[in-house]
Amino acid sequence: MSKSYTPGLKVLEKTTIQKERLLPLKGKVHVDNYQIVDANHIVASTKIPGNIQMINIANELNIDADQIKESMLCTIDESVSKGQVIARSKGLFGFFKSEVRSPLDGVIGNISDVTGQVIISEAPIPIEIDAYVSGKVNSIIDKEGVVINSSGMLIQGIIGIGGEKKGKIKIFNETDTDFSSIEQDDILILKSTLTYDLYQKINDLNIQGIVCGGIDYQTLTKILKKPLGVAITGMEDTTTIIVTEGFGDISMADRTYQLLKNNVSKIASINGATQIRAGVMRPEIFIGSTDKSIVEDSFDEDKLAISIGSKVRIIREPFFGLIGEVIELPKELVTIDTETTSRVAKIKLNDDSYEIIPRANLEVILLD
C-alpha cells in the first residue's frame, strides 16, 4: 500500500544527531577525526573574496584599451595600496603624463585589453565556523568542513527566525511581570503565544532566544518590520525565535514543553533557520548530553508514515493544533465538507471525542 508521509517534527528526548559544519568556500579544517569539541570550538575557517572595484584605466588615461598593458605599473595578483600609482600614460614626448592611483588596498584581479578595465579586489574577509554542538568529530570533508556527532535532546519547531545561538534554558510564564531574573545568555521558553508587547519587553534584555508555542503572523511582521513572504529564514538580525506549533493563538504541545522544562538551566544550541522548500530545514533546539546510554538513532521512514496508533497533530482548521491518535484509516476516499474526495483518518482526540480528518492535514509526532 502507498504510504502517506507527513512533515513530522522531531521531539526526541534522547537521540544522536550529525551536524555538518561546512564553509561557504573551500578553506582549512582545524580539527582531527574523532576529536572531542565543545559547541564554541572553531572547526574550520576560510577567507571569502573581498569586494571588488573596477577602474576603466583606458578612459582615465585617455588611451585605447589595447594599449593598457603598456601603461600598467602593476601585474595581475600584485598587491597594491590605496593611493599607489598603478598606471601611467606615456604622455606626449615624455610630458603631460597621466596617472591612475588605486582607490583602495587590494590585489589586482584582472587587466583587460578589450575593455580597458582593471579589477582590484579588497582584502579577503575571514570566516570561521564553530562546532555549534558539543560532540565528536565524526568525519572531515576535505577543505570544506566537518561532521560532528552529538547525543542529546532534539526538538524541531515549525518555523523560526534568526540564526544559531547558544544559551541557557529558562522557563517564562506570560503572566510573569518580573523580568529582573532574565539574563543575557538565556533562552526563554514560553508555552503560549508570543505577543508583540511581550517580545518588545524581552527583546530589550538582549537574550539569546525565545521558544514559544504560537505567534501571530502580524506579530512576526512587526518583529521583522516586513511581512514574511516565503518561509526561508535564518539571516534575520533579531533575537532567535522558534515557534513549535504554528501561527495563531496556540500553546506548545505538552510533551515538548515538559522536555524543555526538564532541561532548565542546561545549555542549548538553537537555530531559527527555516527552509520549507527545497531542503526542509526546520528550526531546532538541541541540548547535548553526556549520557553514554544513548544509542545512535537510525532514521526509519516508516515512523513518518501515518498508521493505526500514530500520535498525530491536526495541522489545519477547524481542529488546528489538537492532538490525537489514529484509530482508523479507511481505504476508500471520503467526501468532505468542501465536496472534495480525500483519503481520511479517524482520530481519537485527547478529550476522547472522534473526528474524521483528511490525512493531508495530519502530522505525525515523532517520539522516541
Add this chain to the structure above:
Amino acid sequence: MKNQENINVILATDCGSTTTKSILIEKIDGEYRLSHRGEAPTTVEAPFEDVTRGVINAITELEELSERKILDGEKFINTSSDNKNGIDLYISTSSAGGGLQMMVAGVVKNMTGESAQRAALGAGSIVMDIIASNDGRKYHEKVKRIRELRPDMVLLSGGVDGGTKSHVVELSEILAAANPRPRLGNNYKLPIIYAGNKEARKEVNKTLVDKIDLKMVDNIRPTLEVENLQPSRDKIHDLFMDHVMAQAPGYDKLKKWTHCPIMPTPGAVGEIIKRIAKKEQISVVGVDIGGATTDVFSVFEDKFNRTVSANYGMSYSICNVLADAGVENVSRWLSHELEESDLTNRIANKMIRPTTIPQTLDELIVEQAIAREALRLSFDQHKKFAVSLKGVQQERTISDTFDQTMSGETLVNMQDLDMIVGSGGVLSHAPRREQACKILIDSFLPEGITELSVDSIFMMPQLGVLASVHEKAAIEVFNKDCLVRLGTCIAPLGEGEIGQEILDYAIFVEGEKHIGTLKYGEIKVIKAKYIECKANLNLKGNFSIQNKSIFEGTVYGGEVGIVLDGRGRPFNFNMKTENRKSLIDNWRNTINEYPNLEI
C-alpha cells in the same frame, strides 16, 4: 524505447515542488486514454532526499488503483503478453528542488537582457536576476549580487553580430570577478552559456574559460530585428539535464529510469499551450498555478511568451501573495466575517504546512480568494513582459536605439484573446468546475468573448513531455481526458451603475432560445454543453464587445455553460463596493459556485 505503434501503456510522472503526480495512459480500442492517476508527496527534501521515493509512492498508488503491476522493486516491468502488467514507456517532468534557477546577463537590459530572459523563461527556468551594462548598478554591486545568487546556470548575451565587443566582454569580466558558485554542489564548475556577439567569443572565452564551464551558442540577437532564442533554449535543456538534474537528490537514478530526457515542468506545459494555439489557430493564455510559482503562458500573433512569477504560489509562496496583494484585496472576495489576524494566520499556516488541504467550506473559500489574487498578480506581470521586440527601429533615428523604454507594447490584447486554459492544483482540483471557471474570470478579467477551460486533473506537464516522444498519444489524451471545456465568458466593456441595462441577448442552445437582458453588476449563466450556440448580442449605452455594439456569431458552452459577466470592464470591485457581500453571494449562487452550507 519501443516503436510508437507498439506502445500501449504509458506511465508519466511530474515531480512538483509539493506533490509527485503519476498518470497511466492506456491504448483502449485503438485510442490512447488516461486510465488512472496517483499522487504522493515529493521526497526531494530531507529526510528522504531522493526524488525517486515519491515517484515510487505515486506509482504504487497507481498500481493499487489500476491493479496493474508496474514495479518490481525499483525496476519497471515490461508490458506482459496479456497486457495486464507492466508499461511500455516512462516519461517525467520535474520542478522539484526549486526547479531550474538562472541568472541572465545582457548589454542593454530592455534588449539583449530581455531576449535572454525570454530564452531562459521559455526553457522553463526561473530568472533570478538580469545583470545588464545599463541596469544602474555599480560594478561591485553587480559582483556582490552574482555572488549572492548562486544560480544553476547563467545565460550571457549582448551585442549584435559584428557590433561592438567591449560591453559584452565587460560583462564577462564582471562574471569572472564574481566567480559565481553553483546552487547545488561545490565540486563542479558553473555552466555559463554565451549567446552574444559572435565576434567577441575569443575574448569572452579567454576571460571565463578557466573559471566556469563555458558553452557557446548562436547569438540570441544576431541583429536588432531578429531574436534567435532556440539555440539558447536547447542548450539550457541539455545543461539542465547534465548539471542541475545530476546534482539534485535522486535525479541521477530517475534519469536512468525515464525513456526520454526529463523536462522542466514549465517547459512541458509551454509545449502544450503552443500546440493548442497552433492547432486551433487561436490566441491563448495559459496558467499553471503551483505551490511555489505561477507560470503564465501566452500565444498572441503566433508569438509565444512565458513568465514565471517565482514568488506567487499557493503554499510555499502564499504569504508573498498576501503581502503583495494586501489583506483588503484578498478579503474583498469573502462574504463571511473573518478577523484580519485570523485570515493572515490561516494563510501563514498554509505556508509552513504546504501539503494541507481545506477541510471546511470557509477554508476553501479563503484559499480560492488568495488564488484569485495570485493569478491576478502573475497575469499583471505577464502583460508587462509579453511585449513586442524592443530595439527594432520603427521610423526612429539611430539615436533612439538606447532609449527603448517606451517601445515594446504588450502583446496581450484581452479583446483578441480566444481562450484561457487553467492548470494547477487549485484550479484542476477545485471541487466544482464552476469554482475554477469563476476564479479564471475574476482573476484574468476576460474582455469580450473568451472560451475558458481547465486541465482536468493537472496533467498538462506530463502530456507536454509525452508530445515530444509520442505526439499522437499526447493529443488524443489531451483532447479526450485533459482539456475540460468550461464554457465561454461574455464580458462587455464599459462602466455603469448597478442595475443599469447593458446588454440584450438571444442565445440559441440546441434549438432552445434564451433571451434576456443583462444588467450592470450581475452575472448570468446559460446552461449549454460544448457545442456551437448562436448568439445575438445588442449592447446598450457605452458598452461594447470587440469595439462594436452588436455581436452576431457563435459561442461555445461547456461544463459550466455560457457566462454573461455584466460587472463591466474595467472591473472595479473592492472592500468599499456598496453591497459587496450580497453581490458576492449573488454571483456565487448564479454560477452555482459553492454548496448551500452555513459558513
